[in-house]
Amino acid sequence: MESRIERLCIDRGLKMTGQRRVIARVLSEAEDHPDVEELYRRATSLDSRISVATVYRTVRLLEEKGILERRDFGGGRARYEASEHGHHYHLIDIDTGKVIEFEDEEHERLMRQIATRLGFDLVSHRMELFARKRNEDAATVSAAGIAAGPEPEPAAARRFPVEKRFGGRGR
Amino acid sequence: MESRIERLCIDRGLKMTGQRRVIARVLSEAEDHPDVEELYRRATSLDSRISVATVYRTVRLLEEKGILERRDFGGGRARYEASEHGHHYHLIDIDTGKVIEFEDEEHERLMRQIATRLGFDLVSHRMELFARKRNEDAATVSAAGIAAGPEPEPAAARRFPVEKRFGGRGR
DNA sequence: CTATCTGCAAATGATTTGCCCACAT
DNA sequence: ATGTGGGCAAATCATTTGCAGATAG
Numbered sequence: 154m155e156s157r158i159e160r161l162c163i164d165r166g167l168k169m170t171g172q173r174r175v176i177a178r179v180l181s182e183a184e185d186h187p188d189v190e191e192l193y194r195r196a197t198s199l200d201s202r203i204s205v206a207t208v209y210r211t212v213r214l215l216e217e218k219g220i221l222e223r224r225d226f227g228g229g230r231a232r233y234e235a236s237e238h239g240h241h242y243h244l245i246d247i248d249t250g251k252v253i254e255f256e257d258e259e260h261e262r263l264m265r266q267i268a269t270r271l272g273f274d275l276v277s278h279r280m281e282l283f284a285r286k287r288n289e290d291a292a293t294v295s296a297a298g299i300a301a302g303p304e305p306e307p308a309a310a311r312r313f314p315v316e317k318r319f320g321g322r323g324r
Numbered sequence: 325m326e327s328r329i330e331r332l333c334i335d336r337g338l339k340m341t342g343q344r345r346v347i348a349r350v351l352s353e354a355e356d357h358p359d360v361e362e363l364y365r366r367a368t369s370l371d372s373r374i375s376v377a378t379v380y381r382t383v384r385l386l387e388e389k390g391i392l393e394r395r396d397f398g399g400g401r402a403r404y405e406a407s408e409h410g411h412h413y414h415l416i417d418i419d420t421g422k423v424i425e426f427e428d429e430e431h432e433r434l435m436r437q438i439a440t441r442l443g444f445d446l447v448s449h450r451m452e453l454f455a456r457k458r459n460e461d462a463a464t465v466s467a468a469g470i471a472a473g474p475e476p477e478p479a480a481a482r483r484f485p486v487e488k489r490f491g492g493r494g495r
Numbered sequence: 496c497t498a499t500c501t502g503c504a505a506a507t508g509a510t511t512t513g514c515c516c517a518c519a520t
Numbered sequence: 521a522t523g524t525g526g527g528c529a530a531a532t533c534a535t536t537t538g539c540a541g542a543t544a545g
Contacts, residue, residue: 244442246444247447253442255438257438259434260434263431264451267428268415268453268455269458271415271424272458273417273456273458274455274456275453275454276454276456278451278453279451279454280449280451281449282435282439282446282449283446283447283448284447285447286443287440287445
């Protein structure tokens with residue numbers, strides 16, 4: 154009943170309102186990297202008395218509290234994931250928008266070493282790989298975006314192949 | 325008289341207008357990673373008959389042509405740099421917004437290897453280090469943002485220490 | 496009870512675009 | 521000449537915020 158993230162919120166002394174509880178639950182159950190729009194969709198499907206503004210406010214609050222981590226996978230909107238999924242990196246399939254996580258022990262050490270060499274203390278770092286599934290069958294050239302497998306990633310994915318380009322802030 | 329980037333534009337058959345020539349020159353002479361606002365400032369100081377819209381259009385065009393590369397250093401606006409500065413990475417001083425470039429031969433190979441292991445072909449990748457200058461004297465705790473050294477990076481830098489937070493698209 | 500939250504709508508800021516005129520080729 | 525580029529202002533989009541009412545502790 155009490156989601157993992159709700160627990161974290163309570164521990165940090167956050168006032169738990171109905172909408173926060175729902176959002177916390179949605180975040181706790183998320184296995185992907187939803188953007189605000191998607192979080193809003195999932196949250197309202199559980200309790201319609203939630204507005205996007207609240208999702209934005211909550212997501213920001215949780216990020217400041219270190220419970221959530223904001224990601225930028227190039228789709229134009231921020232994506233979120235619970236902090237305690239451990240340190241890992243992301244590889245984004247540029248044809249489907251699907252995100253794959255992977256670890257690499259060597260990296261953090263290497264980056265820290267580089268920062269040190271430059272006279273700095275590493276505070277945080279970011280690394281994303283944009284790649285395309287290796288030619289498996291043969292027919293996948295322009296058909297890729299159409300028949301891609303399951304789509305764990307929400308809306309944003311659909312805009313990936315086409316590389317949306319208009320209004321608002323781009324890319 | 326003919327800037328390095330103007331040359332590239334001509335080679336790719338782009339129609340060279342007065343404003344493009346100026347923007348190309350500004351880009352060719354840039355030693356930092358200016359955002360559109362800064363490019364606009366520099367361009368208009370050479371020829372006032374240029375609008376921001378044109379800078380945006382040009383910068384996007386050059387990016388599509390592979391002449392420019394767009395960067396995101398977390399300031400909320402895109403930063404640009406000529407492609408042919410060779411492959412390198414960036415370390416952003418989170419107190420001053422200053423950007424330091426560094427190389428790391430090992431990285432690309434390592435990333436490509438990871439992508440391959442996951443069944444993908446690496447198309448592009450991104451990596452940024454956010455760090456803080458290692459404690460030199462002692463007095464640098466909250467005074468940092470005030471007395472930072474030279475500021476090769478434009479406007480955006482000033483908003484870094486405070487971690488701007490309002491309106492528009494944030495962070 | 497009171498500080499904090501929420502919904503709603505309006506505001507923001509970066510970036511794009513429609514329209515019509517100017518210009519490079 | 522003619523398709524392409526530019527200025528200006530309006531449009532977009534993700535995100536934030538002011539305000540008045542709701543609510544947790």
